[in-house]
Amino acid sequence: MENEVRIVNMPLIPLRGLSVFPYMVLHFDVGRKKSIKALEAAMAKDQRIFLTTQFDIDIDTPTPKDFYQVGTICKIKQMLKLPGDAIRVLVEGIQRAEVETIIEENPYFRVDLKTYNDSIEMDKEARALMRSCVNAFEKYITISNRVSADVILSVSAIEEPGRLADIIAAQITLKTEQKQEIINAVEVKERLEKLYILLLTEIEILQVEKDINDKVKNQINKSQKEYYLREQIKAIRDELGEEDAQEDEIEEMRKKLKKLKLGKKIDKKVTNEIDRYSRLSPSSAESGVIRTYVNWILDLPWKKETKDEINLNKAQTVLDEDHFGLETVKERVVEYLAVRDLTHSMKGPIICLVGPPGVGKTSIAKSIARSLNREFVRMSLGGVRDEAEIRGHRRTYIGAIPGRIINGIKEAGTKNPVFLFDEIDKLSSDFRGDPASALLEVLDxxxxxxxxxxxxxxxxxxxxxxxxxxxxxxxxxPRPLLDRMEVIQVSGYTEVEKLNIAKKYLVPKKMEAHGLAKTALSVSDDALLDTIRKYTRESGVRELERKIADICRKAAVRIVKGEVKSVRITDKNLDKYLGKSKYHYDLIAENDQVGIVTGLAWTSVGGETLSIEVNTMKGKGKLQLTGQLGDVMKESAQAGLSYIRTIASEYGIEDKFYEELDLHVHIPEGAIPKDGPSAGVTMATAMISALSGVPVDRFVAMTGEITLRGRVLPIGGFKEKTLAAKRAGIKKIIFPYENVKDLEDIPEIIKKEIEFIPAKTMDEVLEHALVKKESKHEDQK
Structure with missing residues (x-):
């Protein structure tokens, strides 16, 4: 009988879809945190661990009721960390064991085990069972071809019955429940009997499979016979002078290939494919696959390309016709053309147009293609997560096709089009690969x-x-991808630019699209400005274009009904066509106020003004922030408060205000999330105003990040923020000194109406923002 030995505190791992036998060596991957901790505990002790099998492989967090109680004690031979925090483990089965007590379940399963040592009396029955199992296993190998024939030699040499049963069970293909039957059989004779029954059952199943395979093979032989007969029919047709459509197609392929002159390697590959196609029956599946592949190769524009028209004046005219403003982008395109004209061999640069939605990035690319006399191809990358979208599928897959880059080249019909990758910032990646990495080769x-x-x-x-x-x-x-591109910022449009775009491009375009004659509709400048201000809120002109389309549709209805012959839209009747105004922009307050400061923020649709309010109350120095602020903005408020404590006396603020007063900072429109460091100086100014009682100039707006020492750090989106200040009626903008270079991008019309004040420190900000500054020096006087 079996000898029982108690083993205390051994870690346990439940395996999914795997069964481990004694004397078995295998590797598997461990990804669950609980299992990884069990491995670590085992390695820290004696490298032994108890492995058993889950009932259901879909359970991610098994309980003691979810796995078998009998399993195998294993020795950990090797551990290898894999990407994604998984671990690959190599183990060797040592001994059967059964869970007697579960000591703990967290942070991993730790159990007391009852072990079983194989012990059997070698009588005639035991020897007969061993011989029967070996013979059945030999027959299994002969039929299945799944196990090497050499294995039978090593198995036949085993003299221990228990070991023989375990090694054979590990070699044959069984279901998890069947393997567990063998593991549960702690008595050796019972184990041999169960193994013998399973082997006989598997042999019967394999014999049925073999019969089925023989039938299929006979059918294949039949197909080969049919192919032979078709070849005879083909020969008869040749004798009779009848035409063969496939032969004509193959001959046409060979002519095209010869004409293309693709080089020795490509010619050889395509010729081999054509030869294979010629030997196949037209009705076979592989025939269609090869024909599609060869046609793809032959239809690509290997030698075709459009000739660039290097005419700088024409290019400038085309760009000016299609777009109002965007001088930096136009200048860059003209520079490229000039260099191309001088070198005759410059490789195409990779330009990245970055800006808010609707500012005309895609249409700029189309204009570049038109100015160069090149074909235009657009590929949207938004949501693309499969690398095969870029590189194509391998032909081993059913339904394989080339990637969208090669497909776009084929559609263009030339090898040198302007190829636009739209929304490259919205690429994704998953188990199917990383498209961004695949683009590195394309853009290099x-x-x-x-x-x-x-x-x-x-x-x-x-x-x-x-x-x-x-x-x-x-x-x-991704940084490596960005490193291959030349970034050109396409900022939002000013109201004046939007007005000109609407008058010159959008209104005529939409009138033509809606079938309206030039005299059928007129829109005044005031109506267009009201549409821009009250019905749209964007950096670009996409929503403005939709509103103009709304006006055209309603005008078309009135004209078709016969109510009027022509329609004139003014600011007086605009609401009849577009309804009530949808937006309003924050305007400056009527009076200078204490604790209220106008800040400037950047959003995905352009710039916005933020009215930051601060109230003081008796308390214990608590700082409360409301208005759905992000972590960065909260940290800016804390930094501003720390700075104020160091300079409190200079602005007439009580030294111990942080022990006696609570501060409440609020930014209205609480439903809208807000974040970013550029509100730092604004919040600090509002807090100083509220604590000192000194009002803030209502005509001043500001932006900048603050440090603990009161330094003002640079920000982004300066042009968009400036446009927002212009809409709100701001007369003075305080901004970081390091952003002085960005003044070049500000339209002259705005520079004339707004005073720009660069600031290096908070002292400079407060000097211009506070209506009355009471310094410590003046107090002493």
């Missing part, structure tokens, strides 16, 4: 000369393609 001028699509398996030259990308933000673009 040193590598894309021999871009290899997985489907084509031959290099295609992309070096003459002019790649352009667009994005709303740079923060989500």
């Amino acid at each position: 001028p040193e590598q894309n000369k021999e871009f290899t699509d997985h489907y084509l398996e031959v290099p295609f030259d992309l070096s003459n393609v002019m790649f352009i990308t667009t994005a709303n933000t740079l923060s989500t673009i």
Whole structure:
């Protein structure tokens, strides 16, 4: 009988879909935190761990009721960390054991075990069972071909019955429940009997499978016979002079290939494919796959390209016709053309147009293509998470096709189009690969000369393609990808620019789209300005275009009904066509107020003004922040408060205000999340005003990040913030000194109406913001 030995405090791991036998060596991956902790505990002690099997592989967090009680004590041979915090473990089965007591379940399963040592009397029955199992296993190997024939030699040499049963059970293909039956059989004779029954059952199943395979093989032989007969029919047709459509197609393929002159390697590969196609029956599935592949190769524009029209005056005219403003972008395109005209061999640069939605990034790319006389291809990358979208599928997959880059080149019909990757900041990645990494080869001028699509398996030259990308933000673009691109910021439009765009482009375009004659509709400048201010809130002109389309539709209805012959839209009747105004912009207050400061913020649709309010109350120095503020903005408020405590006396603030007063900082429109460091100086100014009682100039707006020492740090989105200040009627903007360089991007019309004051420290900010500054020196006087 079995000898029992108590083993205390051994870690346990429940396995999913795996069964471990004694004397078995295998590896598996561990990813659950609980299992990893069990491994670590085992390694810290004696490297032994108890492995058992879960009933259901779909359970992620098993309980003691979810796994078998009998399993195998194993020795951990090797551990290897894998990406994603998983661990690959190599173990060797040592001995059967059964859970007697579960000591603890967290942080991992730790159990008391009852072990079983194989012990059997070698009588005639035991020897007969061993011989029967070996013979059955030999027959299993012969039929299945799943186990090497050499294994039977090593198995036959085993003299211990228990070990023999375990090794054979580990070699054959069984369900988890069947394997567990063998593991549960602690008595050796019972184990041999169960193994023998399972082997006989498996042999019967394998024999049925073999019969089925033989039938299928006979059918294949039949297909080969049919192919032979078809070849005879083909020969008869040749004798009779009848035409063969497939032969004509193959001959046409060979002619196209010869004409293309693709080089020895590609010619050889495509020729081999054509030869294979010629030997296949037209009705076979592989025949269609090869034909599609060869046609893809032959239809690509390997040698076709449009000739660039290097005419700087024409290019400037095209860009000016299509877009109002955007001088930096136009200047960059003209520079590229000039260099191309001088070098005749410059590779296409990779321009990344970054800006808010609706500012015309995609249409700029179209204009570049028109100015160069090139074809235009657009590929949207928003939500693309499969690498095969870029590189294509390998031909081993059913339904494989080339990637969208090669597909776009084919549609363009030339090898040097302007290729736009739209929304490159919205790329994703998952288990199917990383499209951003695949784009590295495409956008690298040193590598894309021999871009290899997985489907084509031959290099295609992309070096003459002019790649352009667009994005709303740079923060989500992977750094290696961004490093290959030249970033051009496309900022939002001013009201004057939007008015000109509407008059010159949008109104005529929408009138033509809605079938309105030039005299059928007129829109005044005041009506367009009201549409921009009261019905849209955006950096670009996409929503403005929709509103103009609304006006055109309603005008068309009145004209078709016969109510009027023409429609004139003014600021007086605009609401009849667009309804009540949708937006209003914050305007400056009527009076200078204490504790209220106008800040400037950047959003995805342009700049906004923020009215920051601060109240003081008797308390214990608590700082309360409301208005759905993000962590960065909360930290800016804390930094501002710390700065105020160091300079309190200079502005007539009680030294111990932080022990006697509570401060409440609030930014209205609490439903809208707000974050960013650029409100630091604004919140600090509002708190100083509230604590000192000195009002803030209502015509002043400010932006900048604050440090504990009162330094003002630079910010982004300066132009958009300036446009927001202009809309609100601000006369003076205080901004970080390091942003002086950004004044170049501010339109002259705004510079004339707003005074810009650069500030290095909070003292400079307060000097211009506070209506009356009472310094410590003046108090002493």
